[in-house]
Amino acid sequence: MSFVDKCPDKSLTAIAAAVALATGIALSSPVYANTDTDQDGLSDAEEAVIGTDANNPDTDSDGLTDGDEVNLYRTDPTWPDSDNDGLSDSREVSDTLTDPNRTDTDKDGLTDGAEVNQHNTDPLLADTDGDGINDGQEVSVGGDPTNGDMDGDGLTDAAEILAGTDPNNPDTDSDGLSDGREVTGGSDPLDPDMDSDGILDGREIVNVNDSGAMTDVDRDGVANFADIDSDNDGLPDSLEGFVDSDGDGLANAYDLDSDNDGIADLVEAGGVDANNDGRVDDSADTNNDGLADSLAQSPLTPPDSDADGTADYLDLDSDNDGVPDLVEVGGPDTNGDGRVDNFSDSNFDGLSDSLGGVALADIDTDGDTIPDRIDPDSDGDGISDLIESGGVDTDNDQMVDDFIDANGDGFDDALSGIPLDGGTRDPVDGGGTVVVPTGQSSSNVRTGLEGNGFGCVLGSSTAERADPSLPLLVFGALCGLLYSRKSHGAKVS
Secondary structure, three states, rough: OOHHHOOOOHHHHHHHHHHHHHHHOOOOOOOOOHHHHHOOOHHHHHHHHHHOOOOOOOOOOOOOOOHHHHHHHHOOOOOOOOOOOOOOOHHHEEEEEEEOOOOOOOOOOOOOHHHHHHOOOOOOOOOOOOOOOHHHHHHHHHOOOOOOOOOOOOOOOHHHHHOOOOOOOOOOOOOOHHHHHHHHHOOOOOOOOOOOOOHHHEEEEEEEOOEEOOOOOOOOOOOHHHHHOOOOOOOOOOOOHHOOOOOOOEEEEEEOOOOOOOOOOOHHOOOOOOOOOOOOOOOEEEEEEEEOOHHHHOOOOOOOOEEEEEHHHOOOOOOOOOOOOHHHOOOOOOOOOOOOOOOOOOOOOOOOOOHHOOOOOOOOOOOOOOOOOOOOOOOOOOOOOHHHOOOOOOOOOOOOOOOOOOOOOOOOOOOOOOOOOHHHOOOOOOOOEOOOOOOOOOOOOOOHHOOOOOOEEOOOOOOOOOHHHHHHHHHHHHHHHHHHHHHHOOOOO
């Protein structure tokens, strides 16, 4: 209760006189209605009733005269802080402009004194920082009522409270994206992996080769963080992962050719790509999860044709015949590393511009429905591609002997960097034309001990040294003939 509530009648001289008469108190001097010894705006008689000092214009030393406190501000002239809010009456009247008779002028839960002296907030404004939360509430939870976005994540503290995020943590779910960016971008700041693909949302919204934020790599309308198959190659991001197998700066989950062998991951995983763009042909997606409906019920299961532990879509030599897949589909590989030569990728989809920005088509030379890249005998001539390419196959399994792949690219370390020409070493191609293996003359095909272990020396050049196995073959044939005729009782003339 303010002082004036106690003394609503300001005719204090009359009250003083009445009190004196009623109590029989003899005043030391006559009481005159207009006597104001200290010139504070209150008569001496009024000050006697109020309890102020008639000889001191500011009895409580609060900076306000006793008369102004009683007549103007309705404050208590005997107490410097009438509302006990931590601010003197004069400071509230002259400085903060708050109500000296109200402890919490803006009704925000903080006293005027606490706002001014402790929190540096505005005692006349319930929400000093304009973040939607009143100052008292922010203080109660340990927040900063002068900063509308305490963690600097782009969301006001009030918005964070509504979203359930932590206003003191810019990335509540620790996915690498600020809460503000997630809210404005449509992702969930409380779910670090919205599409459950094993890749944090923050890693799915990244700068790719300094090209800018790639939020929807396959441009299907579903942002990467909500897209099960971000590059629409038929392989879920959870399978491909965020590794960069071919070192082209593009994560496998966004790379249409993860091993850079010129063949689309989609095709190497067993899918169909009629237009060689590396993406699923029938990409209708009715539930907007980013995975084509055609594959939702029957997902692709990437094979590992040579059982070397590396799936074909990551394997530079999927059948381990020593000939890179790139070569087997007709691509250029002058340095023999199994990857596309002169690789460049201006649109960052993983397909090389040097090949026209499309994937190489699968080839099936012998028409046996097995693509050359996984066919140990691509031309069906009975001789393995490994042998025809100059390789060694002591165990006749049609795969490279003593296979070692320390870097996990599927290509034998001993052959990496050695250009092989694949089927061009076939002794006889499908049309019956003699094809000369590397290192032999055009008029002779060395076989037997001098060649690859079959047949004999054929040719017209006398300069070529005879194959030492030829006489043995002829002798063996004659012996066999003699034995056969004797066993049937025939005479030999």
